[in-house]
Amino acid sequence: MTAPGKPDGCPTARTTSPPPQAKVAAVVGLLVAFELVSGLLQGAAPPLIPEVEKWQHLSTAQAQWFTTVQFFAAAVSVPAFGRLGDLYGHRRLVRVALGCVAVGTVLVALAPNLPVLLLGRALMGPLAALLPLEIGLVRDRLDVDGGRRAVGLLVGALTLGSLLGHALVGPLLSAVGGLRPTLAVLAALAVGCLVVSFLAIPESAVQATGRMDWAGAVLLAVALVTLLGTISRGTAWGWLSPRTLAAVALSCALLWWWARVQLSRPHALVDLRAVARRRAAPYYASGFVLGVVMMGGQGVAVSFLAASPGDEGYGFGLVTWQISVWGAIPHVMAFLGSLLCAGIAARIGYARTLLGAFALIAVGNAGLMAAHSTLPLFAVAYGAVGIGMGLALGGLPSVVVEGSTSDRTASAAAVYNNLKTLGGSVAGAVFAAVLATLVVGTTDTPTLTAYLTVWGLGIAVSVLAAGAQLLVRRSAWQRASAVEGAGRPAN
Template structure:
C-alpha cells in the first residue's frame, strides 16, 4: 500500500532573521527619505533649477511605480530570498553611484537604481509568510512596515547633519553601507524558499514601456517649462510620450500576464478610486516639493534661509502625521465610508493651502500646513485603498491594490514636477531665485487641485451609493 509523499514544511525563521529584515527596511526607508529635505541643497550644489531638482526624487518614484506590480511575481517565481538579494544589489549600486555623483545625470541614474528598493517590502512579506504561521507573519510584517516608516523619519532628520558635517554624498553612502551589511546578514540567516511554479510570465515589455513613458514625460515637462526646447521639439516630446503610452496600453491589453490589468479600470468603482487617488497625490506631491524650497530660500521679504538640518526638523512633524494617517485611514473608511473621508480630507487640504498662499510669514505656518496636508492625504488614499479592496472580488484584490499603489506613486511624482515647473517658470530674472509670487501660485494651484477631488466625488456619488447597497445585499 503506497503512501503519498508530502513535501517537508519550510524551516522556521528566528528573531535574528526578522531583525535583519527589519534593519534592512529601516535602512531602505532612510535612503529613500534623505532627498526631501536636501533638494534645495542639491540644487545649489549641482547648479540646477527647481524643475530639474524635482527629478531627483521623482526618478526613484518612477522606478518604484513600475516595479510594484512585478516584485511579488518575481519572488513567487524565483524565490523571495534570491530576488531580494539581487534587488538589494541594484539598490546598493544606485546608492554608491549617488554617493560619488559629480553631476545631475549621474545622480538621477543612481536614483533610478535605488528605486528597486520598492520590491523589498513585498519580498520580505513573502519570506516571513513562508517560514512563519499566519499569526506570527502578521506580527513580523508589522515590524518590517513600522521600521520602514521609522526609516523615513530617520532619513528626514539625519540628511542635514550628514550633509553639513561631511557632504551631501554621504547622505546616500552611509545608508547604502548599512543596506549592504544587512543584506549580507539576510543572505546568511534567512533560509532559501523554493520558487513556486507559475504558467504566467513577467511582462517585461510592459515594464519597459511604462518606464519610458513616465521618464519621457517628466524630462519633457522640465525642458518645456524652462524654455530650453523650440516648439518643434516640444511637439516631438509630446508625440514620443503619446506613442510610448499607447504602446504600453496595447501591450497590457494583449499580454497573458500584464503588469497592470487594465480591464480592472473598466469597473467604475476602480477608476473612480484611481482618479481620486491621483488628484489627492498630485496635491501631496506639490506640497512635498514646495515647502522645503520655501524653507530654504532667502528672498526679499519671504523665505527663511533654513539649513538642511532645520528643514528636516521642520518636516518631521509632517512625517509623523503621514505615518499615523496610514493606520487611521482604514479605521475611518470602515466607520464613515471612503467618500466621507475623502471629502473631509479635500476640504481640509484646500482650506490649508489657500490659507498658506495668503499667509506664509512664519515657519510654523508651513509646519502646520505640512502636518494637515500629509495627514489628510494619507487618510484619504488609505481609505480609498481599503474601500476598493472590499468592493472588488477577492481574486482581484491584488490587481486593484497594485493599480492604486501605482497611481499613488505617479501622482506624487507628477505633483512634485508641477511644483518644480511653477517655481522654474516664476524665477526672478535678476536673482534667478523663485519669486514669492511663484510660491503663492504653487500653493493656490495645489489648493485648487485638492478642491477638484470634491467635484470628482460629486460626479461619482450615484454609482458608489449603488455599489454599497449591492455589497450590503450580498452580506459584504
C-alpha cells in the same frame, strides 16, 4: 470554475499553506525594518547633492542626475517587480530588489567616476518596488484587519525613514568626516537588509500562474522614461517648444500603444480592465492626486519658508536648520496619520477615511493661503496637510490591494505606486512653471501670487479626490440597495 471576484479567463493561482500566526508577526517586523531603511536611503539623497557635486566636480545640472537616475529606474522597475513577485513569489523578488539596492549602494560609495556613480544610483531604483512586494506578502499571510494594520505600519516606517534620512544625513556627514564614509554607512545598512531577508521570511501563500509580459514591461518603460524625461527637461526646453510638444506626443502614443497591447493579452503586465473598473478607478486616480500634493508641494513650501519678507516681500526668512525643524512637521503628522489609518477605517470605513484625508489636505492648503504671514498658523495648516497625506498613504494601498484579485496583489500596488510617482512628477513640472511664470518684474523671483496659485491648485485636486471617494460611497450604496431590493418578496 472561476475564483470569487475574479473575471472569467483569468489564470488560477497556486496556493500553499500559511505559516503559524506568530511567525507572521515576526515577518511583518522585518518588513517594517526594510521600509525604515528604504525611507532613510531615499530621504538622505537630496541633502547629499551639494557634496556629490563637489566630489565628482559636477555642474549643478549634472548633479541633479544623482536623484533623477534613481527616479527613472524606479518608474521602470516597479511594474516589472510587482508582476514578477505575483508570478514567482514576493519574498524572492524582495530579495532580488534588496540585492540590487545593496550592489547599487556599494557602487555609489566606491564610485571612481560619474558613470559608475549613476549606475549605482540606477540599481537603487528597486527601492520603490519593496513596498508593493511587501504588501503582497502580508495580504495572503494575515486576515483583512491584520493586513490593514501591517500596511499602515509599512507606510509609516517608510515615512519615518524618509524623515530620519533627511534630518540625520547632515549630522552623520559631520560625524564620520566626509561623503564617502557617509555613503559607506548607507551601503552597510542596505547590505544588512539583504542578509536579514534570508533569515525568517516565508514565501507568499498565493502565486499567480502564467508568464511574464516582458514586451509590455519594455514598452511601458520606454513610454515612462520618455514622459518623465520630457517633464524633467520641460523648463529648460520651454513647455511650448516643438521639442517638448513632440516628446509629449510620442509619450502619449507609446502609452496608447502599450494600453492596446495590454488589453489584447491574457497575461498582461497590468490588468487595465481591473484598474478601470468603477470601484477601482477612483482610488488609482486619488493616488495620482496624492502624488501631486505630497511630492509636488514639498519643494514649494520649503522655498516659501526660506523666502525673506525684507527681500521678496513674503515668507519667513528661515535658515537651513529652521527649515528642517518646521518642515519636519508634516512628515511627523503623516507618520502618525498612516499609523492611525487602519484603526480609524475600522470604525468609519475606508471611503469615509479617505474622504476625510483629502478634505484635510484641501483645508490645509487653504490654511497655507490664509496664514502665509503667520508662521505658527502656517505650521498648523502644514500639519493638517501632513495628517491628510498620512491617512491617504495608509488607506489607498489597502483599498487598491483589497479590490484586486489574489494573484495581482503586488501588480496592483505597483500601478498605484507608479501613478503616485507620476502625479508628483507632473506637479513638480507644473508648479515649477507657475513659479517661473508669475515673477516680480523682469527678475526670476516668484510673486506671492505664484505661491497662492500653487496652493489653490492643491485645493482643487484634493477636492476632486474627495469627490472620487463620494462616488465610491454612492456606488456602494446603490449596490446595497439593489441587493436589498432583489431580496424582497414581490407583492
